[in-house]
Amino acid sequence: MKNPSPAPMVEPGGAWAPWRCSYCGAALLPHGEGLRCADEDRWFGTDGGVHRLLPAERRRALQPFLELYQRTRRDEGWRAERGLPRVPPGHPRAKLWAGRALRFERGLALAAQSLATTRWDVLEVGAGCAWVSAQLVERGHRVAAVDVNLDPFDGLRAADRLLDAPLRLARGEAEMDELPLAASSFDLVIASGALHYTHDLPRTLVELRRVTRRGGVLLVLDSPTYRRRPDGEAMVADRMAALERRYGLSIPRESQSSYLVRGELRGVFGSAGWTLEVHGWPGPLRETLRDLLEIARHGRRTARFPILLGRRDG
Numbered sequence: 001m002k003n004p005s006p007a008p009m010v011e012p013g014g015a016w017a018p019w020r021c022s023y024c025g026a027a028l029l030p031h032g033e034g035l036r037c038a039d040e041d042r043w044f045g046t047d048g049g050v051h052r053l054l055p056a057e058r059r060r061a062l063q064p065f066l067e068l069y070q071r072t073r074r075d076e077g078w079r080a081e082r083g084l085p086r087v088p089p090g091h092p093r094a095k096l097w098a099g100r101a102l103r104f105e106r107g108l109a110l111a112a113q114s115l116a117t118t119r120w121d122v123l124e125v126g127a128g129c130a131w132v133s134a135q136l137v138e139r140g141h142r143v144a145a146v147d148v149n150l151d152p153f154d155g156l157r158a159a160d161r162l163l164d165a166p167l168r169l170a171r172g173e174a175e176m177d178e179l180p181l182a183a184s185s186f187d188l189v190i191a192s193g194a195l196h197y198t199h200d201l202p203r204t205l206v207e208l209r210r211v212t213r214r215g216g217v218l219l220v221l222d223s224p225t226y227r228r229r230p231d232g233e234a235m236v237a238d239r240m241a242a243l244e245r246r247y248g249l250s251i252p253r254e255s256q257s258s259y260l261v262r263g264e265l266r267g268v269f270g271s272a273g274w275t276l277e278v279h280g281w282p283g284p285l286r287e288t289l290r291d292l293l294e295i296a297r298h299g300r301r302t303a304r305f306p307i308l309l310g311r312r313d314g
């Protein structure tokens with residue numbers, strides 16, 4: 001995507017993002033209830049605070065994935081809750097959110113050590129209801145969030161439930177491997193519970209680097225990571241079988257998120273131009289003991305959720 005001269009970036013509600021035309025890459029300007037590409041005389045509507053920047057044929061292609069994803073998430077009770085990742089005592093997912101909150105704060109502390117400034121321009125990809133973005137807006141950062149899911153309870157529109165002034169958060173309907181955003185725009189790019197949804201990890205990592213400033217950081221949180229690929233495949237197969245039983249449907253593999261493989265991380269991040277640090281992976285003794293325990297309990301090794309920090313040094 002080409003990177004012409006920057007547009008005025010502040011939106012009427014105070015949000016900031018260097019949005020670009022999804023078709024030609026030209027700068028977009030606020031125009032009526034949407035954004036306009038002057039180069040192609042093309043207009044993108046803004047719906048419930050979300051810029052609809054996904055090209056129409058990609059929206060059509062993603063529809064089957066989204067229908068199943070939204071149905072599953074609704075049935076499992078996932079929804080935006082004010083204050084996330086903090087939840088009240090007795091919350092049905094209290095343990096899960098406690099772990100997520102710890103990794104979120106630790107990840108931000110690691111990012112802060114790498115970044116030269118204290119006020120950051122942040123992009124969150126695969127943001128869902130954008131609780132991570134909402135936290136960062138409240139801490140004074142300028143934040144843009146993208147996702148393909150606009151669901152009012154669990155997708156980008158649900159951010160309205162998390163912020164007093166949701167228009168301070170820039171939101172765009174977009175895919176993480178084809179971002180309608182100017183190059184070298186963000187100090188921090190975050191994928192929280194999201195990177196394992198890409199079907200093309202190398203391409204996505206290159207795209208995330210394109211929009212990151214030199215000296216900037218990519219923070220990957222809560223993507224299931226396995227030492228061995230067969231354990232990841234077993235997890236996906238188990239989940240597909242459970243969905244097939246629940247809905248009586250045949251579940252295509254492409255509709256499912258995936259996982260990362262520990263031994264492949266350094267190579268795949270390195271090839272995309274990131275210097276990778278892996279935090280929170282246990283030492284060999286703890287790893288073996290935990291594996292034995294999980295095999296006894298679940299019949300297979302389960303995922304780990306390391307914090308991955310990529311630095312764009314060059």
Ligand SMILES: C[S@@+](CC[C@H](N)C(=O)[O-])C[C@H]1O[C@@H](n2cnc3c(N)ncnc32)[C@H](O)[C@@H]1O
Pocket residue numbers: 125126127128129130131132146147148149155174175176177191192193194197198
């Ligand atoms: C498990 S949710 C994570 C939501 C949130 N970031 C969190 O931490 O709770 C994964 C999100 O990734 C989004 N997603 C899946 N594929 C995507 C893609 N290609 N581009 C952008 N977002 C995507 C889904 O729509 C979903 O909202």
